[in-house]
Amino acid sequence: MPLLLHNSLTRRKERFEPIDPAHVRMYVCGPTVYDYAHIGNARPVAVFDVLYRLLKRLYPKVTYVRNITDVDDKIMAAAKESGEEIDSITVRTARAYHEDMAALGALPPDIEPRATQHIPQMIGMIGTLIAGGHAYVAEGHVLFAVATKSDYGKLSGRSRDELIAGARVEVAPYKKDPADFVLWKPSAPDQPGWDSPWGRGRPGWHLECSAMSAEYLGESFDIHGGGHDLIFPHHENEIAQSECAHGGKRFVGTWVHNGFLVVNGEKMSKSLGNFFTVRDLLARAPGEAIRLLLLKTHYRAPLDFSDEGLRQAKGELDRFYTALRASADIEPEGGETPTGVMDALEDDLNTPLAIAYLHEMAGDLNSATDAAMKRRSKANLLYGARLLGLFATTPGEWFRWQPAGAATVGETEIESRIAARVAARKAKDFKEADRIRDELKAMGVMLEDGPKGTIWKRVG
């Protein structure tokens, strides 16, 4: 079946038709690096990682660009508050971001451009916009003239008049039109800035994505993604800048936006202070459990984050890894993504349905009676998970995971106690055997007696 994606521009699920089937190009808005990523920031990373994997399966070449915003007023504010140098903050935070996203099993993008390294491209684009009559200089600022883009508002579904009517902020006096937005703004001597034809200054937020996507993906490309909240004004303004700078050429074919992650029904955000960083969560659950949690809900639906949800996601992976561990000696047969999983993902990234198939396959594997069936169902489970980026670890590693700061007991110690228990059981001293089992359980180690002997796992 063809790949279907919900396009925010048409508000419909439509067949994905790449501009060049030989080379699919995707841009996703990345982080502003001034603080650790929270779980809400991680949702688009997980979602677009699945899309990236799927596209790579479907097309010979895919270029995935995700930017890093390293010049921004929030970064400047963070530097002022802590006294840490801006460069130090952005480098350190970007590194932490990479670590956290890797822990979630996300593949790195092909290109990860930084705003500060593309100032000339941005200045060039502003020049083009001014020359084309789409931008003007006012009091050291360069502003985009919204009135020059007749279809401005097509993505967010709002007219220029509505924007002005709904505006809740004071309009800067130098704007010709209240809806105009900043392309370039002047920097004070103590603020980061670059020389430009309009004086020393820095770019407006929307501009970097237009300049960098053009640099690496061309004036028109296939998919642009990000969180739902970016539709307005960020993506709307990107369209305006890019299309006006490129002679009206269509900027992006398919806009994909993920829904919000909420906590207790409320939006999670840094400004509300009700957020969990990925870092904190990784101390409480394996990264893959966080990833599964993010993919268990369809990407466009709201996702209510909770400890119970995280616990359940961990439990589901326990089930999968239990099945894999029990079939460790089975050689998987066949290497195809199962049709159910493939169809689900091609239908607008239906990850919850794909995961449901995974559960059925785990059941098939557990209940398989003959070797051929086992080989086949193990292959289905393994290859089904691959596009979702799951089962990145081995059952052995998975069952060794424990939360940070947990009471711990060494593996040799565990083995020797198990040996003592085996001896006790052999001697029919079940009281002693149960005592050892309870003792280990108190230390977070669960025992399972099976035909092949006793195995153990750590539990969170």
Place this chain on the structure above:
RNA sequence: GGCCGGGUAGCAAAGUGGUAAUGCUCGGGACUGCAAAUCCCGCAUACGCCGGUUCGAUUCCGGCCCCGGCCUCCA
């Protein structure tokens, strides 16, 4: 107010014009010294409300209610 997403069993979460996947929870059984894991069976009379179209709607259309988001930095 405008725009967008959502409202499915105890929880989570898919989906469909002909009485609805999957996982967890729960009950029974098998296995086990007992457990755990696994398997088998079962469970609940689950589709926000009101109309309309239809032989038939949870699914299509209209209206309404509720939750959340955007309209200001934000994934």
